[in-house]
Amino acid sequence: MSGAADAVRLARREALGVSVATGLYGISFGALSVAAGLSVLQTIVLSLIMFSGGSQFAFVGVVAAGGGGPAAIATGALVGVRNALYGARMAPLLGVRGWRRLLAAQVTIDESTAVGTAQDEPRAIREGFWWTGVGIFVLWNSFVTLGAFAGNALGDPATWGLDAAAAAAFLALVWARLADPVARWVGVSAALVALALTPVLPPGLPVLAAAAVAVALGWWRPGGAPAPESDADADGAQEDA
Amino acid sequence: MNPDLVMWLAILGGGVAVYLIKLVGHLLPEHWLAEPRVARTAALVTVALLSALVAIQTFASGRGLTIDARLPALVVAAIALALRAPFLLVVVLGAGTAALVRALGWMP
Numbered sequence: 001m002s003g004a005a006d007a008v009r010l011a012r013r014e015a016l017g018v019s020v021a022t023g024l025y026g027i028s029f030g031a032l033s034v035a036a037g038l039s040v041l042q043t044i045v046l047s048l049i050m051f052s053g054g055s056q057f058a059f060v061g062v063v064a065a066g067g068g069g070p071a072a073i074a075t076g077a078l079v080g081v082r083n084a085l086y087g088a089r090m091a092p093l094l095g096v097r098g099w100r101r102l103l104a105a106q107v108t109i110d111e112s113t114a115v116g117t118a119q120d121e122p123r124a125i126r127e128g129f130w131w132t133g134v135g136i137f138v139l140w141n142s143f144v145t146l147g148a149f150a151g152n153a154l155g156d157p158a159t160w161g162l163d164a165a166a167a168a169a170f171l172a173l174v175w176a177r178l179a180d181p182v183a184r185w186v187g188v189s190a191a192l193v194a195l196a197l198t199p200v201l202p203p204g205l206p207v208l209a210a211a212a213v214a215v216a217l218g219w220w221r222p223g224g225a226p227a228p229e230s231d232a233d234a235d236g237a238q239e240d241a
Numbered sequence: 242m243n244p245d246l247v248m249w250l251a252i253l254g255g256g257v258a259v260y261l262i263k264l265v266g267h268l269l270p271e272h273w274l275a276e277p278r279v280a281r282t283a284a285l286v287t288v289a290l291l292s293a294l295v296a297i298q299t300f301a302s303g304r305g306l307t308i309d310a311r312l313p314a315l316v317v318a319a320i321a322l323a324l325r326a327p328f329l330l331v332v333v334l335g336a337g338t339a340a341l342v343r344a345l346g347w348m349p
Binding site: 017021037039050054055059073080085088091114117162169174175188190191194195215218219 | 253262267297301311314322328335
């Protein structure tokens, strides 16, 4: 078997692992959304259209806190701004046009971009992105539906450690990218900035503010860090996922 | 206005907004990314956002910061990653650690 075929096979396997892991914690979103006051149908429709975990959690978080529709929309959208950066990053790698581009946009999320850009071979990048995006879309929305129906019976998702599972998943996604020293520095700084701003900014904004660290370093630092094709090669957890 | 209708409008508005943001990224001129600075910045932005999400998902509780069962879960996940455990195992170990720590009453 050629190296390229191996790379594609690994990308698909990784995509499946990420899809299952991410899809499973859709249960916690479904349960939390119903608890926030959305109906089961509203929860499912929100998840299908918005399809971005962070934005969805932020949206129902504002609703649960008593925030109005505009506040919920604004918060969800702001948390989703990073997806525009992922889209700009993925578009030239995917090379799709027309209706496929409309589909690609919908499945442009943290995980599909992370799995795609962690690959080395051009075809493995595309397969990693699509398999992860579509895989999560199917599994995430299925488990959101399950979670919405089972929410009350399941009780507090924290009892099952589902909140901690989200942190573990994000750590696993960023792990391979931290091999580069500049990326590691940016990661630690971003985490500290987000935590420092959490008490003073509405939920969602500290994460966005942390991105300013990366923009400042990436834009103005001469030389700077290499692009992730070289710093996040097929090493670490994603290779094994 | 009917609260149910308000919620539906918010859901549609929020969903469409988040989709359009994704689409704008795909429609940006490709030559923007030809500049190494843009690619480098975009790469670091991904690292920064994922790292910030790790921190928020671990320590944030509403608008406060707290140390609870999510921290030992993250430590176990990091150890598993250092030992090159597969993604799903890392996530399951994280969830299991938090659930166990809570069941034993060691941390909230």
